[in-house]
Amino acid sequence: MFRLIKNIFLFLFFLLFVTTFITYSLFKTGLIRQFNFFEEPISVSGTGSMYPTFPKGNSKTPQEQAQETVSTPGMMPYPVGIKIFGKEFFDYQIKHGDIVVFMNDQTKKATQELYGQATGYVKRVIALPGDTVEIINGSVILNGSPLSEPYIAQARSTFGGDFLPDCRVLKIPQDKIFVMGDNRKGSGDSRYELGLISFQDINHVLPLTKQKGILDKNWRNTSDDLSDNSKIKLDPQEYLNLLNQKRKEANLKPLKYNPKLEKSAQLRAQSIIKFDDFSFEATRSGYTPKKAMDDAGYSNIVSGEVPLSGYYDAQELLDNYFEFASSKKFMLDKDYQDIGIAAIEGSINGCPSQVIVQHLGGYIPPNYSKDELKGWQDNLNNLKNIQSGWQSLKNQEKFYNDNKTDIDRINQIIDTRITNITTIINKMSSNKWLSKDEADYTYQDSKLYDEQQNIAKKLNNSNQ
Numbered sequence: 001m002f003r004l005i006k007n008i009f010l011f012l013f014f015l016l017f018v019t020t021f022i023t024y025s026l027f028k029t030g031l032i033r034q035f036n037f038f039e040e041p042i043s044v045s046g047t048g049s050m051y052p053t054f055p056k057g058n059s060k061t062p063q064e065q066a067q068e069t070v071s072t073p074g075m076m077p078y079p080v081g082i083k084i085f086g087k088e089f090f091d092y093q094i095k096h097g098d099i100v101v102f103m104n105d106q107t108k109k110a111t112q113e114l115y116g117q118a119t120g121y122v123k124r125v126i127a128l129p130g131d132t133v134e135i136i137n138g139s140v141i142l143n144g145s146p147l148s149e150p151y152i153a154q155a156r157s158t159f160g161g162d163f164l165p166d167c168r169v170l171k172i173p174q175d176k177i178f179v180m181g182d183n184r185k186g187s188g189d190s191r192y193e194l195g196l197i198s199f200q201d202i203n204h205v206l207p208l209t210k211q212k213g214i215l216d217k218n219w220r221n222t223s224d225d226l227s228d229n230s231k232i233k234l235d236p237q238e239y240l241n242l243l244n245q246k247r248k249e250a251n252l253k254p255l256k257y258n259p260k261l262e263k264s265a266q267l268r269a270q271s272i273i274k275f276d277d278f279s280f281e282a283t284r285s286g287y288t289p290k291k292a293m294d295d296a297g298y299s300n301i302v303s304g305e306v307p308l309s310g311y312y313d314a315q316e317l318l319d320n321y322f323e324f325a326s327s328k329k330f331m332l333d334k335d336y337q338d339i340g341i342a343a344i345e346g347s348i349n350g351c352p353s354q355v356i357v358q359h360l361g362g363y364i365p366p367n368y369s370k371d372e373l374k375g376w377q378d379n380l381n382n383l384k385n386i387q388s389g390w391q392s393l394k395n396q397e398k399f400y401n402d403n404k405t406d407i408d409r410i411n412q413i414i415d416t417r418i419t420n421i422t423t424i425i426n427k428m429s430s431n432k433w434l435s436k437d438e439a440d441y442t443y444q445d446s447k448l449y450d451e452q453q454n455i456a457k458k459l460n461n462s463n464q
Contacts, residue, residue, distance in 0.1 A: 039074030042101055042204055044122055046070045049181035049188070052218035053099070053151050053211070054122075056183075066115035073215065075101065075204040094199070096142075097151075097208035098125045100179065102201040106194055120203070123179035123189055124151065127172045134169045135160045135191070137352040138311050139226065140180075146226055150219040151182045151211075155230040158184040159310040161191035166309075167351030175199055185316050186323075232311040234356060236262075236341040239314035243331060243339075246322065250332050258361070261340025264289070264296035265357040268305065272355050273346035278307050289359065300361035301433060302335050308356045309348075317356065336362040368428045376428065379445075380421045387414050393459070403462055410455045413448050420445070 044050065046057015046068035057068040078100070080092035094100065103120030111119045127133040127142060134141040138156030140149065152158070158180070160166035172178055176196040181187025190196060224230050236257070244254040268289055271277070277284035282291075289305040306327065312320065321327040338361040345354045393407045394400050400407055420441050427434055434442070 039076055040204065041072040042075045042122070043069045044071040044073065045119075048186050049183050050099075050122055050124070051153055051183040051186070053124075053182050053215050063115050066111070066117070066119070073099075073206055075099075075206045078202045078205045079199075080205070092205065092207070094125055094128070094177065094202070094205055095208060096125060096128065097211075099123070099206040099208075099211065100125055100177075100197075100202045101204040102179075102197055103203065104198070104201040110188060110194070121179075121189075121194070123181055123187070123197075125177050126180050126190075127170075127178035129172050129174045129176060131172045131178070132169050133164070133172065133178050135164065135166050137166075138231065148222045148225070150222050151216070152220075153183045153185075154232060154313075154316075155220065155222070155225040156232055156311055157316075159191075162193060163195050164191045166353065167349075172196065185310075185312070185320065232313050232316070234312055234317060234341070234343045235314050239317055239341065240339065242314055242318045246318070247332060252332060252334050253337065255339040255360070256337060258298065258338040258340050260296045260298035261293070261338055261359040261361060262342055263340070264292040264298055265305075265340045265342035265359040266344060267292040267295055268307070268359070269342050269344035269355045269357040270346070272307055272357070273344060273348055273353065276348045278309075280305060293359065293361070298338075298359075298361060300338065301363050303359065303361045304330060304333070304336065305360075306330060306358040309353055310356070311354055312356065333360075333362075335364050336360040338362065365431050366428075366433050367431065373425065373428050376421055376425050380418065380425060383414055383418050383421070387411075387418065390414060390456075399463065403459055406455050406459055410452055410459070413452045413455075417445060417448055417452075 044054045046055070046059060046065040047062065048056035048065070054073075055070040057065040057070055059065045059068045076092065078092075078094075099122060101120055101122050107121045108118035111117060111121075126140065126147070132143055135158055138158055140147040140158050160168070164170050164178075170178070173196070175198055177199070178190045179194075179197055180189040180191065188194060240255065240257055247254055268287070271282070271285045271287040271292070275285035275287075280289065282288045289303065293299070293303060306321065308317075308320070321331050340359045341356070343354055343356045345352075347353060390407070390411050393403075394411075420438070424434065424438060424442065427438065
């Protein structure tokens, strides 16, 4: 009896040893992970593209945010499972709402340019092979029905990009998926140059079922997402306050809100919607920002425009402009003093849209050169010196009667030149810009001078 118990004990010990050895071997070779027995912690950076599911980083620059780890969720290596005699065992099929980690040439290129190092992306699966996906008026339409998305940062915040513009239906081909970040206004994803993702590019997956109760603490109630009340509204004054804070940090003067620029922005937004023409030159509509400002009664030395399609609150709009170097430079231009903002809803090519237009204007002193001012002053002094001589010809009765037309004309020319040049000198001395008529006269004065010289030569010959 004792020997039997001993043999059983030895057998169980041997079985445990063999099991442990096999398990260890499978783990070392990586096979056990394919059965989803172990999850791996994945570092999520602070770029904010998956907010609110994962937090935003506290760093200031994109490069610093990319280096900042805000979460390390456990994710399953992908693909999951093992194939034996042509059959899949313990495999997991990616589903809608899953979070995936992937890397391909496009992600390497984009992250290298943005962050200085090539990495993968963390995004949410929106559409699978055979699905149709469309973006309309800030919402995702999946297979013809609005998609309920409690995980996105804000309702009605999804807008199209270069790869998938608004109101265009895309059918997902085999072996591809369509992904987006939860922070729809701060995510480079399948809407843009990233395009569709191959299953072969995916290396980890976090099923939607495993996100609930762990990562869903900041998710939203979606029951009111499709109502007009859920549309994101822009508060121009709040936006201006945020923008002026940025300008203050850059040691720039604050912008002042100008109702005339708001009106011109409205006129331009209406034209943009009508003609689907966002170009500054207004190549389709012919209605340029300058024409809109003229119609609104606004005039200044410098002016500029920033148009944008979509629904943004004040902070989102500011973040959008400061994400790109060119628009950030524009908003921090020291030459601007005035601003007006308009958000106009409409339809572009049958697609519901909102266009936000900002018009800015400002004054730059002309800072005329000393030589330029001296040249006009010399002209004026010369005219004043000869004026009395030409006026005295009117007292020579016979000569005046014989040359009345020319004498009257040369005195008229001299009077006109003195009056206009005096105005120009006063403006220049005060460092003020010339009006359009005054600027035009600076080109006309040479013609008057030539006419004056020709009449003077004629009269001098007649007097000999």
